[in-house]
Amino acid sequence: MKPTQSDPTVQPVPAAVVAAVDAADTTLSNPRWAVLALGANLGNRLENLQGAVDALGDTPGLRVKVVSPVYETEPWGVEPDSQPSYLNAVALVKTTLPPSSLLERAQAVEEAFLRVRDERWGARTLDVDIITYADVVSDDPVLTLPHPRAHQRAFVLAPWHDADPEAQLPGHGPVAALLAVVDRAGVTPRTDLELRLPE
Numbered sequence: 385m386k387p388t389q390s391d392p393t394v395q396p397v398p399a400a401v402v403a404a405v406d407a408a409d410t411t412l413s414n415p416r417w418a419v420l421a422l423g424a425n426l427g428n429r430l431e432n433l434q435g436a437v438d439a440l441g442d443t444p445g446l447r448v449k450v451v452s453p454v455y456e457t458e459p460w461g462v463e464p465d466s467q468p469s470y471l472n473a474v475a476l477v478k479t480t481l482p483p484s485s486l487l488e489r490a491q492a493v494e495e496a497f498l499r500v501r502d503e504r505w506g507a508r509t510l511d512v513d514i515i516t517y518a519d520v521v522s523d524d525p526v527l528t529l530p531h532p533r534a535h536q537r538a539f540v541l542a543p544w545h546d547a548d549p550e551a552q553l554p555g556h557g558p559v560a561a562l563l564a565v566v567d568r569a570g571v572t573p574r575t576d577l578e579l580r581l582p583e
Contacts, residue, residue: 415447415478416518418486419551421531421540422473423511424497425459429471432497432510434579437475439493440512441582446489450476452543454577458570459507460537467507472571473579474515474543483517487527490514515540519554530554535562538571 420440424432433454441448452474459467479486490512497510516530534540535556541563544551551559 413480415480418477418479418517419515419544420475420477420490421511421513421515421534421544422475423457423470423513423539424509425468425470426507426509427497430454430577430579433471433473435497436493436510436512437579438582439496440475440477440489443479443481443489445481446477446479446486448475448477448582450547451579451581452547454574454579455539455543456572456574457539460539470539471574471577472539472543474540474547476547483514483520483522483527483529486514486517513540515544516554521554530556536566538563538566538568541566542568542571542573 422433422436437448437451440446455472457470457472458464459470481489493512494508494510513531514527514529515534520529522529530553531540535553541559545559545563549560553559553562556562
């Protein structure tokens with residue numbers, strides 16, 4: 385199913401951009417949809433997120449198809465006021481990369497933005513998480529699919545729902561239903577900020 389953008393805060397993608405991206409899809413053989421969550425709470429957060437979108441767009445075998453609105457989020461899993469707030473978004477991509485290669489690319493993009501992995505849930509310049517890869521379900525500890533905590537995180541579910549209101553989280557059901565029951569405190573849409581699709 386192709387994602388839609390029905391939320392009024394989602395800026396429509398110009399037809400020329402859609403045509404260019406769709407034409408580029410002819411270079412992909414049997415692409416799969418994947419959902420990537422983006423986050424940053426150090427440095428220029430919006431520039432870091434846009435840089436991640438652009439770097440993903442430059443990846444052979446990957447096309448960024450939809451970028452969600454941006455949300456400001458209180459840090460998750462840490463003491464209140466112990467870290468700066470995050471900017472979060474979701475990118476929907478089509479890719480021929482297998483999950484392991486997509487993970488390698490996501491981590492390479494993080495490292496390009498000087499991501500430091502000193503502590504779990506530590507502050508970071510950039511976070512690129514694979515939330516889903518097609519309908520793949522895997523308990524591989526290197527890459528668990530779908531992301532094992534996505535169903536609990538409003539900062540993933542809210543932008544994902546904006547980008548694709550009909551989205552399904554394998555094993556958990558409709559994203560809309562999950563979003564209706566999850567705690568959304570501290571997750572605020574930033575209508576003054578916007579990410580663009582790669583050119």
